Amino acid sequence: PKHIIEAAKKALDEGKTGYTPAAGIYELREAVAEYISESRGVDVKPKEVVITVGAKMGIFASLIAFLDPGDEVVIPSPTYPAYEGVTKFVGGVPVTVKLREERGFSPSGEEIASAVTDKTKAIVINTPGNPTGGVYSREDIEAIYEVAKKKDIVVISDEIYEHIIFDGKKHVSALSIGDKEHTVLLGGFSKSWSMTGWRLGWVIAPEKVADKVAKVQLNSASCPASFVQYAAIAALKGPWDDVWKMVKEYEARRNLIYEEVNSIPGFSMIKPAATFYAFPNVSKLGVKSSKLADMLLNEAGVALLPGTSFGAEGEGYLRISFATSRENIKKGMKRIRDFVKEKFF
CATH class of the missing domain: 3.90.1150.10 (Aspartate Aminotransferase, domain 1)
Structure with missing residues (x-):
């Protein structure tokens, strides 16, 4: 959208081209916190937001923050391959659960529960989903959280396609169903605002987890591009x-x-x-x-x-x-x- 491009130009003209804090500029973290709080009905603070170099950095940093070698991650599949790839990269063990066409590619809570063991550290979900175009039902997400809370494991929910949903349906967010203690929410600007090459995402997590995510980013990509972050504020503020x-x-x-x-x-x-x-x-x-x-x-x-x-x-x-x-x-x-x-x- 043009107003986002203009905001980026303005930031460049104003010399906003240096490093930023690893977790992103406060103004954008605040804007994302306000957006998530309003859209999910959950109070999110800027200190619980990390702005990442694309949502993929959010996936990478979140899994690194939780996993030790040998830890298991339950992943409904087929799905975006980075979840399994990053899990293996850090020495974790991906445990896949088949998403079935007859269920609209929404996972069975029973099958998720049966895949969880004492070694499980996280369940990664992607709704709306790539590649299936499926949307998880509220009931299936609730069933996932029943398991997560009982076993005290985290649900990492990638919701990058949250706005590209059809037939008058509304996005059902994991954060609206679960609780902040057991949720890491991933999102970003690539899909809804067609900002794929701008490389900007976000992680919403408990403050201690958010600090770890920021440290991973600090020691890998340093920080997101400064002027892109100012443009992202314009994206959130609208018009939409x-x-x-x-x-x-x-x-x-x-x-x-x-x-x-x-x-x-x-x-x-x-x-x-x-x-x-x-x-x-x-x-x-x-x-x-x-x-x-x-x-x-x-x-x-x-x-x-x-x-x-x-x-x-x-x-x-x-x-x-x-x-x-x-x-x-x-x-x-x-x-x-x-x-x-x-x-x-």
Whole structure:
């Protein structure tokens, strides 16, 4: 949005180009605290906010803050691969729980509970979810917190897609259901404000955890870019018109790709509830999703990802981004349809 770009220019013109505190400038931490407090109905203080170099730094720093070698992390999957990757990087053990299509890719509380052991330190959830486009139900999040509180483990909730949600639904935040003591909330500016290259996210956590997250960032990236932080204040303060306009367009593209995907022989898909990803089931074609993705790229000229890029539980699926024009969606879907008809039917 233009007002964010103008705020960045203003900060540059004013010479706001030096280092900032590792946890971010106070003004932005305060703005994020106000936003989270209002949207989640929970009182969040600026000292409980860390501004990170993208939400991915938030994932990295949060897991490092909690994990020792051998500790387990329960991860509903298929999901964003950084959770499993960072867990392994710090010597932890990822324990995956399959997200099932018939449940709208919302996890079963019973299956989460059965995956928790005495070695479990965290449960990582992503709602709305990448790659599935699924949204966790309130009941499933409540069931996760029943386990977390009983076992005294933390829920790390990545809610980066919180605004890109369709059909009049409202985002249900883990922080609104759980409690601050057992929650680390991740978010950022990349998706809702299309600020992917600006690299700015946030972590909301109890003060002692937030201090550890800030120390990880201090000793890796130092701090987020100063002028970007001032631009982010403008993003939160608004206007938000461009955000809602973008979400409306994404919903129209979601409707289009839903119809297109389900017209392809051997493909089926439930309608994504959120994000800008379609996650069609292609298991009826009888070919590994990685091989199918390669074939579509090399022979049909369509770039997408196999479900296994998001965990072994993604076998039999493809992830298609519809963060492109409706015209391109139609072209891409036609290429896939023609290819599938020629090769498999």
